[in-house]
Amino acid sequence: MEFKDLEIFQLVAEKGTITEAAKDLKYVQSNITSRIRKLEDELNTPLFNRHRRGMSLTPEGKKLLTYSKKIIALTEEMKQAVQSNGEPSGKLEIGTVETVIHLPKILSSYVKKYKDVDLSVFTGVTSTLVEEVLHHKLDGAFITESDLHPDLVAHEVFQxxxxxxxxxxxxxxxxxxxxxxxxxxxxxxxxxxxxxxxxxxxxxxxxxxxxxxxxxxxxxxxxxxxxxxxxxxxxxxxxxxxxxxxxxxxxxxxxIKTVFIRRADTSLTPTIEKFIETIESSKKENLFSK
Missing domain, CATH: 3.40.190.10 (Periplasmic binding protein-like II)
Incomplete structure (x- = not known):
């Protein structure tokens, strides 16, 4: 099983069609199809249901998608840890509840200082953001404080x-x-x-x-x-x-408190470490109004 096969499998699962996945990857459709069939042959199970509207995951495909996301996230983390020169770089995907009024101050301070980071911000409600951090879809998230899952670490932001x-x-x-x-x-x-x-x-x-x-x-x-x-x-x-x-x-x-959460078992790469440091620095500099 090749790592690229998992990437292709995950993209097809997200897009729902071979056509859309091929466009994103700039591959011919037949190449995508053969890689998916090769993966199904190796695992000896169908991963997708094929129908006129596209493709949907079988129960076995859903199981593989869970592991695939973990493997891809861990691989990206490994690359950052090994290749890093101590300076933040690469992708950083952060979630936030809609009402974090102080968030622009944190983001502005971070982005101006660390220009090699490709930062993306996604909004959602607390419960959804918690799930996305737990399942490696987000590197961290600003949420309203709640009972913390044991696999998460929280950093207080403001009240x-x-x-x-x-x-x-x-x-x-x-x-x-x-x-x-x-x-x-x-x-x-x-x-x-x-x-x-x-x-x-x-x-x-x-x-x-x-x-x-x-x-x-x-x-x-x-x-x-x-x-x-x-x-x-x-x-x-x-x-x-x-x-x-x-x-x-x-x-x-x-x-009510707003906290920044991340997975407890992931490596604290320079990219996320400096983001947390930016939060702490903003608090010390009294950038947050009470």
Missing amino acids: EELVLISDNRVSSLDELVEEPILCFSKGCGYRARLAEWYRDQDISPKKIMEFGTLETILRSTTMGLGIAFVPKSEVTQMEKNGLIRFHQVPEQYSK
Whole structure:
């Protein structure tokens, strides 16, 4: 089994067709097809279901994909560790929840200093980002603090205060709990905290509406569509401008930490090590407002 066969297999699994994989690799389709068949012959099992819409993984193919991702990630890590001259370089893929207001400060400081790093940033909810770090899809991620998986290490970044916001019509708690909740999808740490408060108050939300971006949630709140539980630092100016109203929630629900997570068993390459150092330096230099 050749390493390139695993790379080809993984790309076909991601793209769903031989045609798309061939375009990405700049190979002829017959070459891709023969490499996949060779891999299936070596493993003595079909890896893909072939159908008119393309190709989907068999149960055995799904198992191989799990190992393939680990092998490819470990190989890339090995290259960085062996070839590195101590300076960060290569790809760095970072995930983040949508509401990390201080993230641009960290990224700007890092990218300006380490120009040989190809940095990519992906957004998602906390639970999804945790899974992607655990499965080697991301090198690390900024998430809201939660029960930490034993295979992960967390570096504290900063603490946020969450605040419940509404348009100016809503003034009392009774009115508040009648409003729809505007939030991210399940797995969001802020949503989980608000759900905990509702549960402890023995309140059932009347309606939950999910959105993909913070901007949409905030604009919908100002238009009276519902209420939202968001970092105070994100909406202080909106409150000063009279666009929204703050509603305080007890500290046990409103105080939340943002942490940066990575796998505990991966080598701390210069690329990721310097990224963590940048986070720590930013904290010491008081770049984060409280």
